[in-house]
Amino acid sequence: MRLKLHVWRQRGPADAGQMVSYDMPDVSPDMSFLEMLDVLNERLTLEGEEPIAFDHDCREGICGACGLVINGIAHGPTRGTTTCQLHMRSFKDGDEIWIEPWRARAFPVIKDLVVDRKSFDRVIESGGFISVNTGSAPEANILSVAKDSADQAFEYAACIGCGACVAACKNASAMLFVGAKVSHLASLPQGRVEAGRRARAMVSAMDAEGFGSCTNQFECEAVCPKDISVRAIAKMNREYLRAGLLESES
Amino acid sequence: MALSGLLLVGFLLGHLAGNLLVFKGRQAMNDYAEFLKNSPELLWTARIGLLLIFAVHLLTGIRLQLVSRGARPVAYHKKGHLVSSSASRSMLLTGAVVLVYLLFHLAHFTLGLVSPEDFQLTEQVIRDGVASSRPDVYGMMLAGFQHDWLVALYVLGMILLGMHLSHGIASLFQSLGIRHARYTPMIEISAKILAWLLAAGFIMVPLSLRSGLLEAA
Numbered sequence A: 001m002r003l004k005l006h007v008w009r010q011r012g013p014a015d016a017g018q019m020v021s022y023d024m025p026d027v028s029p030d031m032s033f034l035e036m037l038d039v040l041n042e043r044l045t046l047e048g049e050e051p052i053a054f055d056h057d058c059r060e061g062i063c064g065a066c067g068l069v070i071n072g073i074a075h076g077p078t079r080g081t082t083t084c085q086l087h088m089r090s091f092k093d094g095d096e097i098w099i100e101p102w103r104a105r106a107f108p109v110i111k112d113l114v115v116d117r118k119s120f121d122r123v124i125e126s127g128g129f130i131s132v133n134t135g136s137a138p139e140a141n142i143l144s145v146a147k148d149s150a151d152q153a154f155e156y157a158a159c160i161g162c163g164a165c166v167a168a169c170k171n172a173s174a175m176l177f178v179g180a181k182v183s184h185l186a187s188l189p190q191g192r193v194e195a196g197r198r199a200r201a202m203v204s205a206m207d208a209e210g211f212g213s214c215t216n217q218f219e220c221e222a223v224c225p226k227d228i229s230v231r232a233i234a235k236m237n238r239e240y241l242r243a244g245l246l247e248s249e250s
Numbered sequence B: 001m002a003l004s005g006l007l008l009v010g011f012l013l014g015h016l017a018g019n020l021l022v023f024k025g026r027q028a029m030n031d032y033a034e035f036l037k038n039s040p041e042l043l044w045t046a047r048i049g050l051l052l053i054f055a056v057h058l059l060t061g062i063r064l065q066l067v068s069r070g071a072r073p074v075a076y077h078k079k080g081h082l083v084s085s086s087a088s089r090s091m092l093l094t095g096a097v098v099l100v101y102l103l104f105h106l107a108h109f110t111l112g113l114v115s116p117e118d119f120q121l122t123e124q125v126i127r128d129g130v131a132s133s134r135p136d137v138y139g140m141m142l143a144g145f146q147h148d149w150l151v152a153l154y155v156l157g158m159i160l161l162g163m164h165l166s167h168g169i170a171s172l173f174q175s176l177g178i179r180h181a182r183y184t185p186m187i188e189i190s191a192k193i194l195a196w197l198l199a200a201g202f203i204m205v206p207l208s209l210r211s212g213l214l215e216a217a
């Protein structure tokens, strides 16, 4: 099929950047979206142009490295998929496709479609852990975990930190990401102990990074490649309120 | 934001209950107005409380929008959305229109600046054989709502309030962390129904006064 791409090109963090159009005369519907960009990049390289920079690693939907805003939707038109798992059969011959990087103050563009997501790492460092001595694995049956809690924790733990929730949010809010982390650990006995302190620390770190505030529109849930529910955000709000009301500063 | 929104919804319920007294007739409405007037402690506590709640709601709302705008300095060329309602995407706009509406509404019925003649209307009442006069709030509303443009303005204001609340009421539950697989669908539907019932309730008042339905009854 024949496609027209409009791609964000930006030489570096300080460059203003612009949309550049490319004709793609012969795209196979079996290609993945990233393979299509690979094909374009080979052509650009042969033509002596700078190839388009984009992030990717596993290309099997599990690492969280890839991420493009495609026609205004983070990770493109199919639900519950990362960009690397999106295939060209989701598009029609003659389509025009706009490809842009995640847009957020906390995710500055490094080059073209690659953004710096270290802000997520700093939010994790502020509280996304449990304080225990590491060593050999503990006896599995010492701590009993209810099946419901284990399932919930597992759903939240599926977050791969890709940042699509921020990209899709009108407010560039990171509440689904942070909510998933806070709720994952708060659902398990090992993480319960520090739940309040963690919620407060991670919310402050999130605000300090310049993410926006949640207005409950749930676009994040709709684009999340792991289908993480906004229940995670409600749970974080509860943990945060509970900590603010009941726990002394520590 | 959520708490101030919740308190404002509480105020709306009370205010609507008061307004619906027009359907009980001139006497009920004017009794209620006289009661408020004669309980300055109650009236002024409510007024100051409301002012504070509005101030909190406005300031937190504006701060929210400023933070969010700052959080995305470069906009997308192609904007898309999958699930958000248009009401949720226009909260600042609907809120701002409601604010303008409110200021007009206060100028109209609280300060009497819009049509001072109607504001002076009084009603004669005879209590224990003694005649006295009291403000005729019912008559003021009736006279006020004989202008089509005024009725249109009130209806428009209330439709936008309905939009604001059709996102706002459900939203405040999520903000307060209240979400449950079983109850949330119910909360979301009830919130929308409440939002539009409130708007419809307020709209009924000018419409019935204008159309003469009330006078005929």
Ligand code: HEM
Pocket: A215, A216, B001, B002, B003, B004, B005, B006, B008, B009, B012, B057, B058, B061, B062, B064, B065, B088, B091, B092, B094, B095, B096, B098, B099, B164, B165, B167, B168, B169, B170, B171, B172, B173, B175
């Ligand atoms: C009777 C009047 C009003 C009522 C009952 C009301 C109610 C609400 C409620 C319940 C919320 C949701 C809170 C949450 O999700 O946590 C909300 C949000 C909001 N309100 Fe109001 N409101 C009123 C007037 C106003 C006015 C005058 C403004 C002025 C600009 C305003 C601006 C906002 C904004 C900006 C939000 C943020 C929401 C968002 O983007 O999701 N509201 N309101």
Ligand code: FES
Pocket: A055, A056, A057, A058, A059, A060, A061, A062, A063, A064, A065, A066, A067, A082, A083, A084, A085
């Ligand atoms: S490249 Fe690993 S999730 Fe897409």
